Amino acid sequence: ISSGKFKVVEVGARDGLQNEKRIIPAADKIELINRLSKSGLSTVEATSFVSPKWVPQMADHKEIMSKITQFPGVSYPVLVPNAAGLKNALATGNVKEIAVFGAASEGFSKKNVNSSVEESLTKLEAVTKEAIENGLMVRGYVSCVIGCPYDGNTEPKVVAQITERLLKAGCYEVSLGDTIGVGSAGSVRKMLDAVLSVAPREKLAVHMHDTYGQALANVLVAIEKGIRVADSSIAGLGGCPYAKGATGNLATEDLVYMLHGLGFDTGIDLTCLVSISEWICTKMERQNASRVASAIIAN
Numbered sequence: 001i002s003s004g005k006f007k008v009v010e011v012g013a014r015d016g017l018q019n020e021k022r023i024i025p026a027a028d029k030i031e032l033i034n035r036l037s038k039s040g041l042s043t044v045e046a047t048s049f050v051s052p053k054w055v056p057q058m059a060d061h062k063e064i065m066s067k068i069t070q071f072p073g074v075s076y077p078v079l080v081p082n083a084a085g086l087k088n089a090l091a092t093g094n095v096k097e098i099a100v101f102g103a104a105s106e107g108f109s110k111k112n113v114n115s116s117v118e119e120s121l122t123k124l125e126a127v128t129k130e131a132i133e134n135g136l137m138v139r140g141y142v143s144c145v146i147g148c149p150y151d152g153n154t155e156p157k158v159v160a161q162i163t164e165r166l167l168k169a170g171c172y173e174v175s176l177g178d179t180i181g182v183g184s185a186g187s188v189r190k191m192l193d194a195v196l197s198v199a200p201r202e203k204l205a206v207h208m209h210d211t212y213g214q215a216l217a218n219v220l221v222a223i224e225k226g227i228r229v230a231d232s233s234i235a236g237l238g239g240c241p242y243a244k245g246a247t248g249n250l251a252t253e254d255l256v257y258m259l260h261g262l263g264f265d266t267g268i269d270l271t272c273l274v275s276i277s278e279w280i281c282t283k284m285e286r287q288n289a290s291r292v293a294s295a296i297i298a299n
């Protein structure tokens with residue numbers, strides 16, 4: 001492992017909040033995004049232009065994108081599932097980057113976007129093309145790269161095929177999502193070997209949920225394979241509405257602590273992150289899922 005730059009993609013305001021039953025006021029989400037922007041993060045995923053009937057917590061996407069402060073040097077990607085979502089995102093005039101999302105399993109695809117894997121890829125290829133024509137950057141996600149809550153284990157070669165499709169469609173980077181956090185070092189290594197046989201490491205990111213407590217180890221496997229981008233959420237917030245029992249992503253504080261220990265330059269101020277983490281957990285009346293934040297706060 002060599003040191004150097006490492007990009008952390010903060011997904012707390014989107015992945016972290018989308019599964020919350022209680023609707024969080026837009027003002028709190030805006031404050032969260034603005035605070036995160038001041039911690040040195042270069043990417044703060046802000047919201048989703050998905051159907052409010054499917055994910056009510058993200059129904060305030062327009063307000064979020066019109067009221068956050070967009071700090072120089074920070075990107076604010078938003079999730080877009082279809083043409084309607086892209087149209088709404090473009091109408092705000094404030095969206096410069098979107099994220100499209102596909103899955104490596106049929107069961108999850110059907111539950112998450114009401115389409116088969118193939119139908120969903122066809123739609124997102126069209127959305128990606130239109131977004132690029134409109135000057136936007138497009139990031140891709142593949143969900144269920146290790147396992148699916150409906151279909152069981154995922155074949156690594158399927159993940160590789162979908163990653164290739166997303167890159168070919170024009171995504172500048174593909175984030176490999178262990179949506180339900182069932183991966184461990186062995187299965188993640190196999191999956192990454194398959195993907196790395198078709199895609200360069202510079203175009204890959206990992207998105208590890210921490211359901212089984214393996215997320216940090218799984219990111220370390222990705223680092224050993226040369227990947228230098230990982231997604232995480234402040235205080236480990238989150239869960240997926242269409243993946244029962246899935247916990248939040250790896251906590252950003254835990255990831256940053258490990259990265260700094262390895263000698264990576266993230267540009268992120270850990271002390272600042274911990275204060276945001278403490279603030280959001282108090283606000284949401286929830287226990288902090290970050291071990292690092294809990295330890296720093298206790299000491």
Ligand code: HMG
Binds near residue numbers: 018086088180
């Ligand atoms: P559908 O019901 O098949 O859509 O849902 P439809 O095209 O038939 O439209 C139904 C209604 O929704 C219509 O309204 C549309 O106008 C409206 P009505 O005529 O009934 O009044 N509609 C929309 N409204 C606002 N924005 C839109 C939109 N599209 C349609 N974009 C759809 C299909 C894709 C829309 C739906 O399934 C959906 O929104 N799914 C999103 C689910 C989601 O957000 N999941 C979480 C994000 S993915 C994730 O968390 C994984 C990730 O973190 C990586 C990992 O961990 O693996 C990224």
Ligand code: MG
Binds near residue numbers: 177209249
């Ligand atoms: Mg996720």
